[in-house]
Amino acid sequence: MISAGAAGLPAGLGIVEEPAMRRNAPWTITVSLLLVWVCGCPQYRDPTVPGEVRKIAEPAEGRDYYLYVPTTYDPQRRWALIVICHGTNPFDSAARQIGDWAKLAEEKQFIVAAPTLRGVNGMFPPPARRQLELQQQDERGILACVRHLEGAYNIAADRVFLVGWSGGGFAVLHTGLRHPDEFRALAVLQGNFHDEYLSAVARSIDPYQPVYVLYGSTDVLTGRHGQRCVDWLNEHRAAVTVEEVGGAHKNHPKQAYEFFERVVRKVPWLHIRAIADDPGSPLSVHFRIRASFEPVRYEWSFGDGASSPVAAPLHTYDGPGRYKVTLTTETPAGRRVVRAVEITLPQARFGAAALDRG
Numbered sequence: 001m002i003s004a005g006a007a008g009l010p011a012g013l014g015i016v017e018e019p020a021m022r023r024n025a026p027w028t029i030t031v032s033l034l035l036v037w038v039c040g041c042p043q044y045r046d047p048t049v050p051g052e053v054r055k056i057a058e059p060a061e062g063r064d065y066y067l068y069v070p071t072t073y074d075p076q077r078r079w080a081l082i083v084i085c086h087g088t089n090p091f092d093s094a095a096r097q098i099g100d101w102a103k104l105a106e107e108k109q110f111i112v113a114a115p116t117l118r119g120v121n122g123m124f125p126p127p128a129r130r131q132l133e134l135q136q137q138d139e140r141g142i143l144a145c146v147r148h149l150e151g152a153y154n155i156a157a158d159r160v161f162l163v164g165w166s167g168g169g170f171a172v173l174h175t176g177l178r179h180p181d182e183f184r185a186l187a188v189l190q191g192n193f194h195d196e197y198l199s200a201v202a203r204s205i206d207p208y209q210p211v212y213v214l215y216g217s218t219d220v221l222t223g224r225h226g227q228r229c230v231d232w233l234n235e236h237r238a239a240v241t242v243e244e245v246g247g248a249h250k251n252h253p254k255q256a257y258e259f260f261e262r263v264v265r266k267v268p269w270l271h272i273r274a275i276a277d278d279p280g281s282p283l284s285v286h287f288r289i290r291a292s293f294e295p296v297r298y299e300w301s302f303g304d305g306a307s308s309p310v311a312a313p314l315h316t317y318d319g320p321g322r323y324k325v326t327l328t329t330e331t332p333a334g335r336r337v338v339r340a341v342e343i344t345l346p347q348a349r350f351g352a353a354a355l356d357r358g
Contacts (some may be wrong), residue, residue, distance in 0.1 A: 040177030058070055058148045063141040065115040066098035070106050077188045080110040081149060083142060087166030088122045100251050111153060115145045122192035131197050135174040144177050146182065158269045158292035163187040163256045166249065170197055180206035181271045181290060185263045187212040188254040190219055190249055193229035197286065201221035206341060207237045210267055212259040213242045219251060253331070268293055268331055270339045282346035284316040287325065295329040320345050
C-alpha cells in the first residue's frame, strides 16, 4: 500500500497527490501496450513488505518523492540512502520504482527514495536544448530530495547512491556525474543514452567515482544505448564496471545493490573540495575532504612545489595558472589512497583529475 502519511519527517510538510496520467491517443496506447508485452515492465511491490511507501512533498523545489524506510530504522545508526530514477511514463514511474526496491530495502537495511522526474522520456526524447533544461530541473529535484532526507534521517554521507532504470539513465548520468561529492557510486540499468545530453557533464567527471552499467544483449529498446554509454564513459576516464545480461527490458535492483555493496567494501571514498570564496584573495584556496574512513596522515602537494601535512590546509598561490593538487593518505588498515583535483586560478573552476586510483 502507498500511503501519503509523513510520519518520521519534520512536522508541517505538505503532501501532494500524484498528477493524473496524461491522456494518450488510441494509437499511442496500443503501441505502449505492445511494447510492454514484448519488452517487459517494472515489477510491482511485494505485498509482504511490512512497512509503507509514503509520498512526500519536498518544499524547496516543489517536487514529490516516494520514500521507503525499513521498519527497523534506528536514528542512532547511520543509514545508506539509495535514490532511484524512474523511466519513461506511462511504462514506469517513481511509485513503481519504489515498489521494485522496497522489499530489498527492508531486507538489506537501507533507505530508498524515488523522486518524480521530467527528463526521462526514453522513447521520444526532446531536442538536446530542451532535454538539458529538463535534466537541470531533475538535478535540482534530486539534490533537494537528498537534502530533505538528510534533515529527517541519520543518512551516512559516504553511502549515498544514485541508480536509474531505462529513461532514468539520463538523470543518473547528468546529476550523478556532476556531483561526485554527493553520490559515492552510480548505476545505470538498461538505460537510455545520448551523448548530446551530457554537454554539461564531461568537465565534472571524477575518475574515482564508480559507475555500473548493466545492459541487455537482447534488449530491443536500449541494448545499443548501453554499449554507447560504456564507450562514452571510458573515453572520459570514468571508472566503469560493465555487466551484460540477456532477457527483456526490465529492472535489476539486486544487481545494482550488490554493486554498491562491493564499492563500500573495496573502494575507499575520499573526495577533495577546493574552495576559493574570498574575493579579496582570489589566489587563496581552502582544501577540505570528505571520506569514508578516518585518514591516518595527510600529504598534500599543491602543484606549485609547496606541500602540507595539515588535514584541511589553506594555500595561497603566487600567480594565476592551472595546478594539479594531490592528496596522499592512508586508511587505518594501512591502505594507501591517492586523490587529485585540477584547479584553475583565479577563476576557480574545479574538476577531478586522474592520478592514481589508490
